[in-house]
Amino acid sequence: MATNKQILFNKPYLTGLESELVLDSINSYGHCGNRGYGQKCIELLKERYGFHDVFLTPSCTSALEMGALLADLKPGDEVILPSYTFSSTANAIVLRGAHPVFCEVEPNTMNIDVDRIEGLITERTKMILPIDYAGIPCEIERIMEIAKNHNLTVLQDAAQSTHSKHKNGKWCGAVPPLAAFSFHETKNFTCGEGGALIVNDPDLVQRAHFLQEKGTDRSLVLKGVKSKYSWVDMGSSFLLADILAAMLLTQLEHADEMTAKRAKVTRAYNELFAPFDTNGSVQIPHPPDGVELNHHAFFVIFDTEDHQQQFIDKLRQVNIFAYIGYMPLHSSPFGRKLGYKAEDLPITEDLASRIVRLPFYADLAEDGLDYTIENMNTVMNEIYE
Ligand SMILES: Cc1ncc(COP(=O)(O)O)c(C=O)c1O
Structure with missing residues (x-):
């Protein structure tokens, strides 16, 4: 089918107010972190999602690194993930000299298989670091229960799940002591590069300020508690510039309308793939009952690698760009250096070899969805005729 149409894998959504707000930030002469727009984003996130405290960071990668510092990870500690x-989840652990203990995922969500966590706990385990793949919330209540029973802490890598809700009615990021969000271009709400560390444990808030401000107590000077600031702890520059926070604010303010558009894409994909899921040709996401999705992404796990590759190749011929997912970390070159072998996590290895992530962005709901579904339908019928 000859066509000029092109369906990208991802396209950032613009509310239309970004340039006005960014210009306003520039003209405010308050450009660094935690200034006018930064504070507005922090207030919005706290009020809307029930977070105790929020630290805007340059990325989710840096939020995870700050979270690992705040949790006091040390050489020899083990973290289950x-x-x-993504590599950033494990880097936050490795950068502290701690050891990542990789756990299998379960295919309905591609999230950590909670039934296997306890089997990986040793006397060195310090933390559980689950992620919310494709915006599907992990089973945080069960993870918190395990953590409580074994005196562990939890850092939730919620890079993909801003605006998703757990089945207990709490927003992703609101439950564990620490959580990290991403506002990267590929995420639902973006300012290009950006992130946030959510700190729900009040005892960790003061130190989080020190870590964010290069290990200084500058935050106490800004609060008027001290007249001069000094070096009080280790730290880094974990701050998001106000100019980027200005863009982020309008994105967060339009969360509901953006999510409604994305929901339309999920519905269309579900409708198309459900019969193939029922007859066992593929497997699509089956989020736990009661969760609310931010509709970040949609995956399809094919029955064979050959069918996976045919699907990607045939769609590319009609300018539709679907991709394979993550390469598992345990069998990646660095995972092998840490001593892992592909056979150590056979379930993850197998699922990752057959998965495809479909094109997904808010504007697809209004432009290109029919074209995408029609072509995917044709391709699926060709593959499984
Ligand atoms: C699960 C997960 N963690 C961390 C990250 C890193 O996010 P950022 O690009 O904001 O550093 C990503 C990015 O895709 C991710 O998917």
Whole structure:
């Protein structure tokens, strides 16, 4: 089918107010972190989502690093995380000299398989670091219960799940002591590069300020508690510039309308793939009952690698760009250096070899969805005729 149409894998959504707000930030002469727009984003996130405190960071990667510092991870500590995740999840652990202990995922959500966590706990385990793949909330209540029973802390890598809700009615990021969000271009709400560390444990808030401000107590000077600031702890520059926070604010303010558009894309994909899921040709996401999705992404796990590749190749011929997912971390070159072998996590290895992530962005709901569904339908019928 000859066409000029092109369906990208991802396209950032613009509310239309970004340039006005960014210009306003520029003209405010308050450009650094935690200034006017930064504070507005923090207030919005706290009020809307019930977070105790929020630290805007340059990325989710840096929020995870700050979270690992705040949790006091040390050399020799072990952290349990899924192997099916982005490198940043594991880097936050490795950068502290701690050891990532990779856990299998379960295929309905591609999130950490909670039934296997306890089997990985040793006397060195310090933390559980689950992610919310494709915006599907992990089973945080069960993870918190395990953490409580074994005196562990939890840092939720919620890079993909801003505006998703757990089945207990709490927003992603609101439950554990620490959580990290991403506002990267590929995420639902973006300012190009950006992130946030959510600190729900009040005992950690003071130190989070020190870590964010290069290990200084500058925050106490800004509060009027001290007249001069000094070096009081380790730290880094974990701050988001106000100019970026200005863009982020309008994105967060339009969360509901953006999510409604994304929901339309999920509905269309579900409708198309459900019969193939029922007859066992593929497997699509089956989020737990009662969760609310931010509709970040949609995946399809094919029955064979050959069908996966055919699907990607045939769609590319009609300018529709679908991609394979993450390469599992345990069998990646660095995972192998840490001593892992592909056979250590056979379930993750197998699922990752057959998964495809479909094009997903808010504007697709209004332009290109029919074209995408029609072509995917044709391709699926060709593959499984
Ligand atoms: C699960 C997960 N964690 C962390 C990150 C890193 O986010 P950022 O690009 O904001 O550093 C990503 C990015 O895709 C991610 O998917």
